[in-house]
Every structure is written in structure tokens, then in C-alpha cells.
Amino acid sequence: MSEMRECSLEKIDDYRFRIPRSYKPGMRVPGIVYADEKLLKDIRQDKAVEQVANVAFLPGIVNASLAMPDIHWGYGFCIGGVAATDIEAGGVISPGGVGYDINCGVRLLKTEFEYEEIKDKVRELTLALFSDIPSGVGSKGDIKVSAREEKEILLKGSAWAVAKGWGTDEDLACTEERGAIAGADPSVISERAYERGKAQSGTLGSGNHFLEVQVIDQLYDRAACDALGLRTGQVMVMIHSGSRGFGYQVCEEYVRSMVRCLDKYGINVPDRQLACAPVDSPEGKAYLAAMRCAANYAWANRQCLMHLTRCVFERVFSMSWQKMGMELIYDVAHNIAKIETHIVDGKEKKLCIHRKGATRAFPPGHPALPPQYKQIGQPVIIPGDMGRNSYLLAGTHKAAETFYSTCHGAGRLKSRTAAARSINVNVLLKDLESKGIIVKASGRATIVEEAPQVYKDVNDVVDVVHNAGISKRVCRMRPLGVIKG
Amino acid sequence: MKTYSLLEHTADIAIRVKAGTLKTLFKNAALAMFDIMAEKKARHAREKVLHLTVQADSVEDLLVQWLNDLLSLSSAKALICSRIKIESMSSQALKAKVFARGISAYRLHTEIKAVTYHELSIRRRGSLWTGKVVFDV
Numbered sequence A: 001m002s003e004m005r006e007c008s009l010e011k012i013d014d015y016r017f018r019i020p021r022s023y024k025p026g027m028r029v030p031g032i033v034y035a036d037e038k039l040l041k042d043i044r045q046d047k048a049v050e051q052v053a054n055v056a057f058l059p060g061i062v063n064a065s066l067a068m069p070d071i072h073w074g075y076g077f078c079i080g081g082v083a084a085t086d087i088e089a090g091g092v093i094s095p096g097g098v099g100y101d102i103n104c105g106v107r108l109l110k111t112e113f114e115y116e117e118i119k120d121k122v123r124e125l126t127l128a129l130f131s132d133i134p135s136g137v138g139s140k141g142d143i144k145v146s147a148r149e150e151k152e153i154l155l156k157g158s159a160w161a162v163a164k165g166w167g168t169d170e171d172l173a174c175t176e177e178r179g180a181i182a183g184a185d186p187s188v189i190s191e192r193a194y195e196r197g198k199a200q201s202g203t204l205g206s207g208n209h210f211l212e213v214q215v216i217d218q219l220y221d222r223a224a225c226d227a228l229g230l231r232t233g234q235v236m237v238m239i240h241s242g243s244r245g246f247g248y249q250v251c252e253e254y255v256r257s258m259v260r261c262l263d264k265y266g267i268n269v270p271d272r273q274l275a276c277a278p279v280d281s282p283e284g285k286a287y288l289a290a291m292r293c294a295a296n297y298a299w300a301n302r303q304c305l306m307h308l309t310r311c312v313f314e315r316v317f318s319m320s321w322q323k324m325g326m327e328l329i330y331d332v333a334h335n336i337a338k339i340e341t342h343i344v345d346g347k348e349k350k351l352c353i354h355r356k357g358a359t360r361a362f363p364p365g366h367p368a369l370p371p372q373y374k375q376i377g378q379p380v381i382i383p384g385d386m387g388r389n390s391y392l393l394a395g396t397h398k399a400a401e402t403f404y405s406t407c408h409g410a411g412r413l414k415s416r417t418a419a420a421r422s423i424n425v426n427v428l429l430k431d432l433e434s435k436g437i438i439v440k441a442s443g444r445a446t447i448v449e450e451a452p453q454v455y456k457d458v459n460d461v462v463d464v465v466h467n468a469g470i471s472k473r474v475c476r477m478r479p480l481g482v483i484k485g
Numbered sequence B: 001m002k003t004y005s006l007l008e009h010t011a012d013i014a015i016r017v018k019a020g021t022l023k024t025l026f027k028n029a030a031l032a033m034f035d036i037m038a039e040k041k042a043r044h045a046r047e048k049v050l051h052l053t054v055q056a057d058s059v060e061d062l063l064v065q066w067l068n069d070l071l072s073l074s075s076a077k078a079l080i081c082s083r084i085k086i087e088s089m090s091s092q093a094l095k096a097k098v099f100a101r102g103i104s105a106y107r108l109h110t111e112i113k114a115v116t117y118h119e120l121s122i123r124r125r126g127s128l129w130t131g132k133v134v135f136d137v
Helices: A037-043 A048-055 A115-132 A147-156 A158-163 A169-173 A191-198 A222-228 A244-264 A282-317 A397-402 A416-422 A425-434 A444-449 A458-468 B022-037 B059-077
Strands: A010-013 A016-019 A031-034 A065-075 A077-086 A105-114 A210-219 A234-241 A328-333 A335-344 A347-356 A379-382 A390-394 A438-441 A472-484 B004-007 B013-019 B038-040 B048-055 B079-089 B093-102 B106-108 B121-125 B128-136
Touching: A016 A048, A031 A048, A031 A458, A037 A065, A037 A458, A048 A065, A048 A077, A065 A458, A105 A115, A105 A282, A105 A379, A115 A210, A115 A234, A115 A282, A115 A438, A115 A472, A147 A158, A147 A191, A147 A282, A158 A169, A158 A282, A191 A244, A191 B059, A222 A472, A234 A282, A234 A472, A244 A282, A244 B059, A282 A328, A282 A335, A328 A379, A379 A458, A390 A458, A416 A444, A425 A438, A425 A444, A438 A444, A458 A472, B004 B022, B013 B022, B022 B038, B022 B059, B022 B079, B022 B121, B022 B128, B038 B079, B048 B059, B059 B079, B059 B093, B059 B121, B059 B128
Parallel strands: A031 A065, A438 A472
Antiparallel strands: A010 A016, A016 A031, A065 A077, A077 A347, A105 A234, A105 A328, A210 A234, A210 A472, A335 A347, A379 A390, A390 A472, B004 B013, B013 B128, B038 B106, B048 B093, B079 B093, B121 B128
């Protein structure tokens, strides 16, 4: 990138690098990038580091503008960023710090199947999942909701789906915020957002969203795996989706209104996509209420997707999902802003934590965790690419330094245009099949754009967060059947 | 002839659009967005006509708002825009007639989530207007 300045990153230790405040006048705090020397080479290729520095301009930001090792160039905020603002000190909330896909997130469920038991059925299962789970650009599902019901989704989140019989109370216990964050206010939602959301409940979407049948190929923490009932060779299902058109509309409308807040509140940021307003301002409160509606929409969506998945398994294996042991391990957001209490300079502070392409990772004993996870810490789900691995991690006490946040995936390495130039879809599909991976997608372009080689190796990313101590490895999965939008 | 080119961006899609007038620049940017999203497959799909009025504080904001309004309309009504006639335009407002067809007449490629303000630019050099827009995909 010719216009990019060479950023002098200061090495703190093997896994942390500092962008000093002197890098750019206006930075209120330094930037800290979690990476090793290998990942840093890739990170320096685009403008992500510059974006970490830009986030440090936000009024009220505390400690540092943080970047996880899967960081890459986004718009406004980098993807893989964490920013905490002190609400009492006039700290801001930025819709761009959450992103358009509000509460894009992941859920992981287990089965009691061994790979050996189902290996001859993986193709049939993948085709059945592809046929029954609506996916692709602008996909619409069979779940049609009335305007009154849509309002209920915005308030109740996953519990709306559970009340319909599409899940259990145990599912809610294993979902961040029990699948519905308090403070959602449907009255701040525009007609257009309702219209966009109406037909998209229970749909996967496109791009990097997916549903994967996976198998555990490596255990790292025996005690945690025992507590979770996980073993090598066990078949798992991972679902990655978000708030669909509903969330995009909410974010777009609030970015638009907050661009005007920059003048109103005298806020100076180097990129207008960082538009923001004080959390305690009328604009900040309205955005939070709307964002929470979209977050609840996304949790309901993933609950519906899990229900559809359980139904497909029941049909393919002629067994109830309960008998197949299809229990939810956890569901966690990785595009969200949350009001949380953390210790800053020895004092308890109410902070607005933006996690944009970053995952909450609460430590053992945290009060927000369900009883079964009090010992091991919060399950953290890290999706990789369709050809390599995905991970289950757990939260740690050391992650206090990142406001209990960690990475969210592998992180993109190559652009879509570069992928289209260099990857042949037939060669790719053959290569994946030779590794025992079956891929079904609505469009062939998506397969190319999401090819393993356009991502960083998730193993490298997880090595950094594990070695830096901001979460720890529990087990690793590899894909068997992949559904892409 | 393509009126836009794709620029390198790691995660998203960035385009540069060119035109002889500001009006045409706005039209070309919109058609570029729909060209990225979808490709026509049915020959004889009926066109619907929609009327759109957009206002903003600056010409750059007007571009983002215009494209976001089109995107949101397309998503809510399941339509892809095929032709555009910008009827009147200033640096802070525009009125347009938008011709669109149902998405079933198209092969859909890429879901654009939104049009961003990141690295947004509109420049004029003599009789050539260029614009840069980054889409979240």
C-alpha cells in the first residue's frame, strides 16, 4: 500500500506489539496488537494497523485500542478490534465499532456420534442440510413472522424460538445473555428494518457465514473436555450467522445519524466510519436500544438454524435429536457492544466494550456463566476456514488485560479479487474432497472467495491467543461437510 | 464498456467509478453496485418503476445515502435495479426514477451489506469525475 506509512510497532513481548501514541497526533491511548512475528508480516500488508491507531482517537477510550491476531483491514474499525470506553468520562459508542452484521456470532453443538459411525452418510447429511437450511444472497426462509411477532423476536431473542418449540431452556442457558440482551426497544426500529427482517429469520445468509459438520481431531485440555463431554472423533456442528438484513439496516441508519453527531459533540476522528456519540447521549442510547434489538434477532436466528439442523439430523438418522445428544455447547457473539464492569487503574468502571470481530471470553467463576461452565471458563468458539480447523477455547483470568476478549476466527489474508484471479473452483473442490471435506454452496464464486488460502491459518492465530494467555485451547475440530451461502 | 473498476481491499469490496458528469457518476456507482450483486439471466422480466428522493449534508454523504437507500430498497422489495434516470440533482439532494426487476430474473453473486464512509471520495479533474466507494460484504 503506497499511501501507508511504515508503522513502527514496539515489541512488548513475543505476542504483543505496541503502536505508540506518538504514531499519530490525536491518539488518546496506544494501540496493542496481539500477534507473533509471523502473523505480523501479514498484518502489515494492509491498513489494519492504521485502523487500530484511528480507533485510539475515540473519546473516553481506556487502556489501549486492542487488536487480536486475526486482525485485518475493515472499514473504520479494523476487523479483530476491541475498544473500551469509560461511560462516566463521556465515553462514546460507535455503530461502526460493532459493524453492519450486528451480533454476527457462532454456536457449537455436539452429537454423540463417532466419525466412524457416520462417515458413509456425510454426503447425504451435507446435501440434506443444504436443501433444508435457507442460504445464499438475500435468502428467505420458511419461517414467516408477522409484524407483532417480529417485535417479540426483538425483545425475547432465542426464547421466542424456544417458546415455539424450537429448542429448550438448556439451549438458552448455553447462549450468551440467554439469547436476549435486556434494553432492546422495538420503538426505535424503522419500518424499513422491520421489512428487511421479516422474511430472513432462520436463514444462514452468504459470504463467510456457514454451517459445518465437524469432527474433533485434537484435545488440549482433558479436564475441560471431560466437563463438556467431548472426546476425539466426536461429530460436532458449528453455525456462523448474524442478524441478516435487519442488522445491516439498523447499523446503516445509526452510522448515518452519528456522522452528524461528530459536529454536535465536537468529536474528532480520522475516518467518518468511526462516527460515534457519547453512550449517555440521546443518540447513543437510541443506538444501544436498536443494536440490542438486532442482537436478539441474531440469537433467535441462530436458534432457528440450530432447530432446522436438528430436524435434518433426525430425518437422516431416523432418531430424535435428544437421542443423538445434540446439545448446545455455547453460542457467542463476535460483533457487538456490551456495557460491562471492569477494573481500570485499580477502580471499578462501567465500560462500553466494542468487540468487532472479537469474542467475549469470561474467566472461570464469572457470574455471567451458567453453573456448568463456572469451573472451566466461558466456551469461546473460533471458526476457521473450510479446509483446515476450527477451535473451542475457554476464557482465562489473564484476559482481564483485553477486557475479557479474544480472537474470532482465522482472519482474511487475501482480497476477493485476488482469490478470483488465482483460484480454480474445480481444483479447489477436488482438493477439499481428497481431504474428506464436502462443500455445498449457493454460488461457485462464494467457494472461491472463501477458499482456505484466502485466510490466515487459524492454528497460528489460536497459538497466539493461547500463548499470550487471553484464552486457552480446549479442543480442535476439522470440517467434514460445509454449507456456504 | 465498464464504468467502474475493482480496487484491492482485504475483506470488503472497493470500487472506483468514472463519469463525465456528477449525475452520471451517481448513476454509474449505483449500476456498479448492482453489477457486483447480480447478473441478469431472464430476458423478458418486467420492470417496475420506483421514485427515490435523497437528501444529505454534502455531496459525498449524498453518494453514500443514495447507494444505501437503493440497497435497502432492493433488499426489502427483492428487486435488482436495472436502469436509472436521475431527474434532478444538486450537491445535497437528488430525485431519481429507478427501474428494477424481481430478483428471480437474476443470478445473485454477492451480498452487499452496506455502503460505508471509509475512504469515500468524489473528485473532479477537468471534465472527468471519479468516485471511490467501499462496500461491506
